[in-house]
Amino acid sequence: MSRQDRILTVEITDADGGVFTLHEICERGECHAEFVIKLVNYGILSPIEEHHLPRDWQFDVMALTRLQRALRLQQDLKLNLPGLAVSLDLLDEIQQMRREVSRLNQRLRQLSGE
Amino acid sequence: MDFKDYYAVLGVSESASPEDIKKSYRKLARKYHPDVSKEDSADDMFKNVGEAYEVLKDPEKRTEYDQLRKYGAQPDGSFQPPPGWQSESGFGRGGYTEADASKFSDFFEQMFGRGQQPGGGGFRQNIRVRGEDIHARLALFLEEAYNGCDKQVSFAVHDADARGRVVARQKTLKVKIPAGMREGQHIRLKGQGSPGVGGASAGDLFIEVELAPHPQFTVEGNDVLITVPISPWEGALGASIAVPVVGGKVSVKVPKGSSSGRKLRLKGKGLPGKHVGDQIVILQVTLPEAHSEQALAIYQQLADVEKDFNPRAKLHV
Numbered sequence: 001m002s003r004q005d006r007i008l009t010v011e012i013t014d015a016d017g018g019v020f021t022l023h024e025i026c027e028r029g030e031c032h033a034e035f036v037i038k039l040v041n042y043g044i045l046s047p048i049e050e051h052h053l054p055r056d057w058q059f060d061v062m063a064l065t066r067l068q069r070a071l072r073l074q075q076d077l078k079l080n081l082p083g084l085a086v087s088l089d090l091l092d093e094i095q096q097m098r099r100e101v102s103r104l105n106q107r108l109r110q111l112s113g114e
Numbered sequence: 115m116d117f118k119d120y121y122a123v124l125g126v127s128e129s130a131s132p133e134d135i136k137k138s139y140r141k142l143a144r145k146y147h148p149d150v151s152k153e154d155s156a157d158d159m160f161k162n163v164g165e166a167y168e169v170l171k172d173p174e175k176r177t178e179y180d181q182l183r184k185y186g187a188q189p190d191g192s193f194q195p196p197p198g199w200q201s202e203s204g205f206g207r208g209g210y211t212e213a214d215a216s217k218f219s220d221f222f223e224q225m226f227g228r229g230q231q232p233g234g235g236g237f238r239q240n241i242r243v244r245g246e247d248i249h250a251r252l253a254l255f256l257e258e259a260y261n262g263c264d265k266q267v268s269f270a271v272h273d274a275d276a277r278g279r280v281v282a283r284q285k286t287l288k289v290k291i292p293a294g295m296r297e298g299q300h301i302r303l304k305g306q307g308s309p310g311v312g313g314a315s316a317g318d319l320f321i322e323v324e325l326a327p328h329p330q331f332t333v334e335g336n337d338v339l340i341t342v343p344i345s346p347w348e349g350a351l352g353a354s355i356a357v358p359v360v361g362g363k364v365s366v367k368v369p370k371g372s373s374s375g376r377k378l379r380l381k382g383k384g385l386p387g388k389h390v391g392d393q394i395v396i397l398q399v400t401l402p403e404a405h406s407e408q409a410l411a412i413y414q415q416l417a418d419v420e421k422d423f424n425p426r427a428k429l430h431v
Binding site: 007008009010011018027028061062064065068069072073076077087091098099102103106107110111 | 140143144147148149150152160164244247249264266286287288289290297300302303306317320322327328329330332333334339340341398
């Protein structure tokens with residue numbers, strides 16, 4: 001079988017990435033629900049809508065990637081929860097600023113006709 | 115096989131104390147953590163640093179490594195373990211370790227073995243593990259994000275081979291990207307991640323979209339921005355000008371008396387999708403590179419007529 005034969009064509013049905021329940025996000029993140037609940041209480045993760053009961057929570061893909069990042073940072077750098085919260089906030093801010101800087105640089109280049 | 119100098123990786127001397135090694139490891143782990151660093155090589159550096167620390171933090175492994183380093187290193191930088199080499203530190207027999215040894219280098223494997231494999235050996239039949247989710251990034255040109263496109267995406271998945279060993283395999287998919295994707299948006303492809311073990315379901319593939327910089331357009335949210343040069347007389351008198359939009363051009367009326375920086379909003383000409391964006395045209399008054407004598411004479415006339423106009427009034431000069 002040639003390499004080309006194995007290339008599947010897939011269509012996107014979930015352009016917004018879909019939603020996950022608490023159980024699903026824990027399964028994907030390979031962590032306990034208690035950990036996710038703590039992250040929510042620290043404001044590190046937010047469910048799509050505020051519900052009183054954690055079993056009604058739903059999360060988007062951004063929350064999943066954030067959870068996975070939090071788990072890696074916690075495991076690799078031995079961060080505690082307040083440390084995690086600060087790090088993730090700062091990393092988000094850095095990413096936003098990097099995007100803004102590259103956008104502004106791009107506009108500057110276009111303005112000066114380079 | 116190349117020799118790995120774990121002391122050099124951690125930037126410490128052979129005689130470094132366990133405290134120094136720990137300190138250096140912590141510093142480098144923070145620096146090269148793939149979630150923190152922007153460097154392309156961060157992933158490899160982080161793995162190297164973790165591997166080096168795994169060996170040097172453990173007195174037994176460190177002693178073994180020191181011996182190997184002394185006797186196994188060849189003058190050409192390659193490495194051959196001495197004949198009959200067998201690790202005594204227990205790692206080779208699947209001893210407990212916090213680190214995931216399957217991610218370590220061949221050099222490490224040769225020295226200390228592979229460690230335990232998830233789902234490996236005789237337990238394979240009893241274990242059901244959902245396949246790993248894969249996260250990938252995909253850079254699109256603005257035109258591709260605007261129109262939608264077919265994109266080939268390659269990524270590594272982890273799969274069990276016939277003997278139950280976890281192996282990395284390259285997987286390629288052709289993905290139909292819908293029109294109107296935004297920077298930072300995530301796409302989920304169900305079941306396209308790593309296969310599950312023992313009949314469990316496969317993981318998903320998540321693709322995060324990035325937009326490649328465009329020479330003319332910039333994107334802000336749903337809107338597309340473009341700077342469009344106009345002549346001084348087009349600005350002064352007003353004009354109908356051609357303006358590029360993504361994938362074409364439209365005719366735009368420049369109002370009389372338009373200065374540089376004036377913004378014109380072209381409704382619905384931004385990114386398509388649930389919330390259709392606008393195109394924002396930013397005017398920029400531009401002079402020809404050279405003027406004829408006649409044109410200069412007209413400018414002189416204009417200067418005389420408009421001598422009360424102070425464009426620097428706001429600067430109080």
